[in-house]
Amino acid sequence: MHNARDNILNRLRRQRPEFPPQDEPASMDEGNETTLQQRIEAFTEKLRSVRAEVHLTTEQDWCHKLQELCRKKELDNLLYGNQGPLAEAMEKHWNSDDSTPRLVTLNETIESWKEPLFNDIAAAVTSVRTGIAQVGTLVLWPTLEEPRTYSLVPPVHFAVLHADKLYNTFAEVVEEEAWQEGMPTNALLISGPSKSADIEQTLSYGVHGPTELVALLVS
Amino acid sequence: MQTASDFRQRSEEALGNPQIRRNFRFAMDGLMAKRRAGLSDPREREQLRTQCAGIRVNALSKLPELLEQLEGNCTRNGIQVHWAESVDEANNIVLEIMRQHDATRMIKGKSMVSEEMELNHFLEDHDIECLESDLGEYIVQLAGETPSHIIAPAIHKNRHEIAELFRQKFPDIPFEEDPEKLARSAREILREKFYKADVGLSGVNFAVAETGTLCLVENEGNGRMCTTVPPVHIAVTGIEKVVEQLSDIPPLLNLLVRSATGQHISTYFNMISSPRKPGEKDGPQEVHLVLPDNERSRIYEDDELINTLRCIRCGACMNHCPVYGRIGGHAYGSTIPGPIGSVVEPQKIGLDTLGELPTASTLCGACGEVCPVRIPLPDLLNRLRYEGVRNNNDGKVKGQSEQRKGTEAWIWKSWSWLHVQPMLYRLAMRTATRLRSLMPRKLGPWTDVRRPPRIAARTLHELAREKGFDNA
Numbered sequence: 001m002h003n004a005r006d007n008i009l010n011r012l013r014r015q016r017p018e019f020p021p022q023d024e025p026a027s028m029d030e031g032n033e034t035t036l037q038q039r040i041e042a043f044t045e046k047l048r049s050v051r052a053e054v055h056l057t058t059e060q061d062w063c064h065k066l067q068e069l070c071r072k073k074e075l076d077n078l079l080y081g082n083q084g085p086l087a088e089a090m091e092k093h094w095n096s097d098d099s100t101p102r103l104v105t106l107n108e109t110i111e112s113w114k115e116p117l118f119n120d121i122a123a124a125v126t127s128v129r130t131g132i133a134q135v136g137t138l139v140l141w142p143t144l145e146e147p148r149t150y151s152l153v154p155p156v157h158f159a160v161l162h163a164d165k166l167y168n169t170f171a172e173v174v175e176e177e178a179w180q181e182g183m184p185t186n187a188l189l190i191s192g193p194s195k196s197a198d199i200e201q202t203l204s205y206g207v208h209g210p211t212e213l214v215a216l217l218v219s
Numbered sequence: 220m221q222t223a224s225d226f227r228q229r230s231e232e233a234l235g236n237p238q239i240r241r242n243f244r245f246a247m248d249g250l251m252a253k254r255r256a257g258l259s260d261p262r263e264r265e266q267l268r269t270q271c272a273g274i275r276v277n278a279l280s281k282l283p284e285l286l287e288q289l290e291g292n293c294t295r296n297g298i299q300v301h302w303a304e305s306v307d308e309a310n311n312i313v314l315e316i317m318r319q320h321d322a323t324r325m326i327k328g329k330s331m332v333s334e335e336m337e338l339n340h341f342l343e344d345h346d347i348e349c350l351e352s353d354l355g356e357y358i359v360q361l362a363g364e365t366p367s368h369i370i371a372p373a374i375h376k377n378r379h380e381i382a383e384l385f386r387q388k389f390p391d392i393p394f395e396e397d398p399e400k401l402a403r404s405a406r407e408i409l410r411e412k413f414y415k416a417d418v419g420l421s422g423v424n425f426a427v428a429e430t431g432t433l434c435l436v437e438n439e440g441n442g443r444m445c446t447t448v449p450p451v452h453i454a455v456t457g458i459e460k461v462v463e464q465l466s467d468i469p470p471l472l473n474l475l476v477r478s479a480t481g482q483h484i485s486t487y488f489n490m491i492s493s494p495r496k497p498g499e500k501d502g503p504q505e506v507h508l509v510l511p512d513n514e515r516s517r518i519y520e521d522d523e524l525i526n527t528l529r530c531i532r533c534g535a536c537m538n539h540c541p542v543y544g545r546i547g548g549h550a551y552g553s554t555i556p557g558p559i560g561s562v563v564e565p566q567k568i569g570l571d572t573l574g575e576l577p578t579a580s581t582l583c584g585a586c587g588e589v590c591p592v593r594i595p596l597p598d599l600l601n602r603l604r605y606e607g608v609r610n611n612n613d614g615k616v617k618g619q620s621e622q623r624k625g626t627e628a629w630i631w632k633s634w635s636w637l638h639v640q641p642m643l644y645r646l647a648m649r650t651a652t653r654l655r656s657l658m659p660r661k662l663g664p665w666t667d668v669r670r671p672p673r674i675a676a677r678t679l680h681e682l683a684r685e686k687g688f689d690n691a
């Protein structure tokens with residue numbers, strides 16, 4: 001369809017559009033610095049407001065918390081990336097304790113594990129790249145070790161976020177991490193369990209994505 | 220093809236249907252209240268609107284360059300870019316991709332451009348199952364209808380009607396009227412479809428030229444499913460959706476979501492920059508971007524109407540429109556309803572068939588006031604009214620001057636002539652006041668629902684003279 005391309009671009013080039021000068025947006029003195037504590041509080045409040053769970057925990061304790069939550073929710077198994085950043089701590093903890101729920105890992109590509117992913121996996125845990133305090137958002141760049149579907153298909157998603165990685169706004173994340181220099185295959189902002197308001201504008205949780213989102217905020 | 224009289228008839232039907240009236244009133248009141256609460260600081264809101272308008276204007280002013288940059292970056296990232304001049308071409312591109320993969324099952328995320336293409340019908344005619352997965356779109360598809368709102372497609376139905384629909388279509392599922400339980404039923408039904416689909420299709424909210432990134436805003440996760448699980452992902456979006464750089468995205472996302480639903484952010488913001496890379500374990504192996512023009516490049520040529528293309532499809536203009544709120548989305552008979560629909564659709568389809576839409580407005584100004592990218596919607600509606608009745612064919616809008624009626628034109632010509640003849644004007648006014656009792660009681664549709672206007676006993680000039688204004 002090369003003709004279509006050239007025809008469209010030629011039409012767009014026939015005449016330069018002229019816009020009246022646009023107003024400059026007034027500056028919003030957004031630079032009001034926040035403390036880590038304020039960011040943690042804002043993040044927690046916003047994320048909880050959309051029916052997500054947020055648990056404050058520590059470097060020593062998060063595996064224990066994760067396991068405890070899995071048991072409370074009576075999950076039979078938990079999917080994790082055995083080469084991912086959470087693996088070492090989790091394996092150590094699971095080995096030292098009794099080992100429920102069963103830890104599951106999926107090797108090869110989705111073609112070989114789509115079936116169990118859709119039918120057998122009760123929950124998945126992934127790491128989180130950063131968070132956005134003002135809107136209660138988890139920022140994920142899924143990796144080879146923790147693929148995209150882990151945070152999507154299983155009914156429960158546990159997300160482990162280090163509190164010192166909390167930014168205030170999305171604009172700050174993009175700027176300070178210089179995203180324009182190289183985007184991953186998929187970058188994701190996740191702010192709560194899946195939901196819909198398509199029936200009578202009434203919020204219903206758990207539509208196509210995870211029905212539960214549990215954030216473990218490690219500090 | 221819709222005609223003007225269809226519009227009147229459909230409006231009348233909608234106005235006479237108390238259920239539709241109640242459903243829309245309830246939904247619109249809710250959406251307006253949510254936006255008000257979500258954007259309660261006027262200083263911040265206006266600042267963001269100015270910023271977002273600036274971003275969209277900047278992108279449109281460099282559109283051909285940005286499209287080339289987007290194409291270059293997408294291609295480098297492994298996304299295959301296809302251009303289509305018309306919806307036919309776009310449909311055939313999609314079909315060709317399906318055929319290359321012997322694909323017979325498509326699962327769709329929300330995409331207004333695919334509605335514009337009438338892609339579902341087209342593919343079904345070629346024996347391809349084409350299933351909507353956004354809950355609202357799914358409901359509308361089950362009912363054999365079209366969306367009545369761009370953000371909330373099934374807003375014209377209430378929970379009882381939806382429950383009834385599910386009962387008819389899925390007699391084995393226990394009857395439920397609770398929205399959350401209905402949503403869970405849809406989840407169960409559609410899971411298998413995501414699992415089995417050969418191709419996933421989605422729209423795009425913003426395409427970033429700088430990095431070749433496709434951004435999707437959604438709450439349900441069906442968009443992520445469609446773009447992640449099937450082996451092939453096809454994204455379709457109009458050529459106007461491109462923005463220059465990644466840093467344009469945070470303000471646009473912020474204001475889009477808050478204008479649409481008052482949420483502080485959507486559940487998911489999905490940014491796709493490439494198909495599955497070597498070593499990655501999931502994601503589609505192919506990603507295609509289809510870019511239909513379908514009249515956009517013609518809209519682009521007019522320095523006023525080009526503003527139509529700024530739209531980020533938040534739906535706020537329809538939520539706040541007193542006409543939309545009463546007649547609902549289906550009465551418009553166009554893919555996109557409401558004020559922006561009345562502006563964009565006649566430019567695409569032609570003023571000859573949709574020329575009445577720009578008149579479906581009281582010009583109260585609410586749409587222009589809430590638009591997050593400051594599109595001067597009332598001005599554009601007025602402009603299209605003019606294009607519809609202009610007395611020559613020197614304009615560029617399709618179907619121009621087709622709404623012009625001889626008698627109406629004659630009345631207005633006489634009216635303006637009379638107003639520049641002082642003697643005659645006074646005589647005419649005097650006569651009218653003296654003969655006021657002869658005024659007919661029925662004045663077309665106006666008096667169907669209103670009392671006829673009454674002419675005063677004396678003219679304004681006479682009254683003024685009595686009060687001592689000697690130059691009256």
Ligand code: SF4
Pocket residue numbers: 529530531532533534535536537559586589590591592593594
């Ligand atoms: S015209 Fe403005 S208010 Fe209406 S849908 Fe588009 S962006 Fe939203």
